[in-house]
Amino acid sequence: MNFKKLICSVFMLAALCAAPLAASAAPVTAVRSSVSPARVRLVFDSREPVKYTAEKNGLQLVVTLPEGTALTQKPVFKQDAVIKSITVPAKKKKKAQVVIDLTKDCQYKLYPLKNPDRLVLDIYRIPISKTTMQLSGGVTYTYAQEELNGRPLVSYLVSVAPSARLELRPFSAAGMYNGRGSLAKQAAERGLVAAINASYFDTDGWVIGNVKDKGNFVAMDATPRSGYVVQGNEQKIVRDIAYTGSVTLPDGRALQLKGMNRARIANDLVLFNSYYATSTKTNQYGREVKIKNGRVVAVSTAGNMSLEPGCVVLSGHGTNAAALAGLRLGDHVILTQSLGSSIADAATTVVSGGPLLVENGRVNVRTAEEQMAPDIARGRAPRTAIGLKQDGTLLMLVVDGRSSASAGMTLAELAQYFVKLGAVSAVNYDGGGSSEMVINGKIVNKPSDGRERLVSIGLGLFIK
Structure with missing residues (x-):
């Protein structure tokens, strides 16, 4: 595929449109494009909100723009993995049309944006899908294949309502004691509905984080990090937990x-x-x-x-x-x-990781404050994290990465994703090859190592 030719061809369309548009003061003033691994995007800039219609017939997508739009009739052609051609037929009833012929059946999204006004057409190179199933009362699992900032993304989300008769607690992936072991094996043996990996660790199972279970100290670390805390019946995400x-x-x-x-x-x-x-x-x-x-x-x-x-x-x-x-x-x-916090000291459950992602409903990624290593703080990777919504709903999220099917996330993208999910607070846990989600004893994500990595601490849904 030749992405440069596609961009050039769309820019030619915009240039040919510019003179007549200016003369007639038409709503649409320019056409821009971008190409990424997960999508092709066309943007129609406008002087006012754009009225439009779209119709997909087999492998042809027709976008009808508002009256007064003066698009050139010269076809814009590009041979591409998903786009066969882009043409502008003669106007019908003073309205202009952009006809996109596809090489295969693709999903698309057409939507207006404001400040400034524009119309955006995304044609997806990847399948976009979302499947949700109920795991138990108040607990749902959602698999999503989507596009994020032009890159493919596969995510796995467990949502736990406050009414669910389950609680999130830490456990050792090694079994009864600290060490390293199979998260999937332990989750299955404990009969957990869902489980994810949690705190960081060293090769010998040395837990790098603070962990309390049922009020008992399990593992402790002096570096101030954010973590998940349960105090009484209240779940919180607390910053600067340090032993x-x-x-x-x-x-x-x-x-x-x-x-x-x-x-x-x-x-x-x-x-x-x-x-x-x-x-x-x-x-x-x-x-x-x-x-x-x-x-x-x-x-x-x-x-x-x-x-x-x-x-x-x-x-x-x-x-x-x-x-x-x-x-x-x-x-x-x-x-x-x-633990340097009255809330964490009084808590029955503490599992720190870091960094903090979301605080008071806003993105607040504290990589420097929590002394996160560069390989965690920078770049795009598989991620594991949890968030809390205002009503107490718990969100357990794992994102695949380092593959053509899923690019992973930066910490900033992860934080923004949680805000989009409605989280008012969120914290990151160990990622990369450690990122894993287990549902009813089975690994549902695709660990980037190509196999399950032995980890130290897991977080699982236990019966209250």
Whole structure:
């Protein structure tokens, strides 16, 4: 296909129209065009709102423009993948017609725009479709194949009404503990109606984000990021969720926690609980202290201390191992933890990702404020995100990308898309090859890796 020739031919049409249009003060003043992978667009500029009709007969599309429009009768021809020719027949009853002969049956959209007035004709190179099905009471799933800013887009949307007897909660894709695993497998085993991937992670399953489930800390991170929060019966998207923690020793010293439920590195002080694994998986080069109900119940320098529900383990290396050396069985210690937000601290569910996309119904993409890496902040990619509407409806969205069938989205496009869906707030999660939506145990999107990527944290619809 020769896109340049198509553009030139339409510009010739506009140039030939210009002189008679100016002389007769006709409504339509110019014709412009653009060509993109998903559509061919013709724009008829006008001095006033354009009255028009359109009729499609087989492979021919006829657009009738208002009285006074003086279009040239010289045909504009272009051999193209979807357009065979564009011609302007002799005027009928003072009205001008533009006849587009198609090479195949294409969908189109003809619509007026204001400020300034113009008429836009989009002829789609791709099929445009939308299919919606009900998953359960108050929960619908929509598959859409569409065009966005001239590019093909395939999206998957789950909409959860406030009346639905389901709640969105995090879960480990690895099973009972932190790590990496199959989102689809875990969603199926848990009987989830729908699930998506959520927080970022490192290759060993180190969760890069803050996660609470049923009020329990699952994984924590100090970088301020936005996330989904449930406090009581209210869902919110909250910015600047950042973990801080400390342990106060019997002598009054306060040691700062550097992380939670992640690998211990040099000079670290990490807190572990039973969501991490059956043990800390540490080596012998440190000191570990097990605490239950605020009291020291075990001390070890052997590493890999066991983890049980109701207990936490302080694991120190280097200077922090030395700082724990004075603790003895029965000592009283005070553990303090916060997510930097009173809402997140009081919440039963917290799942952060970032960046924020929509706030108070307006686009507000906070990539710099949330220290997002360039590969997330820039460019077009597969995306996973959630949004909330004013009435409390939850929107779970996955967009395919990096393929000829779906180009993906920039973060700005993703934010604008949520506003179009009616969201008043929205937050982004891990994207790229991690983007995945599972419906009733089956992957419905097409991950860009060509197969399911093992991820760390999922968000799924659980029965209340």
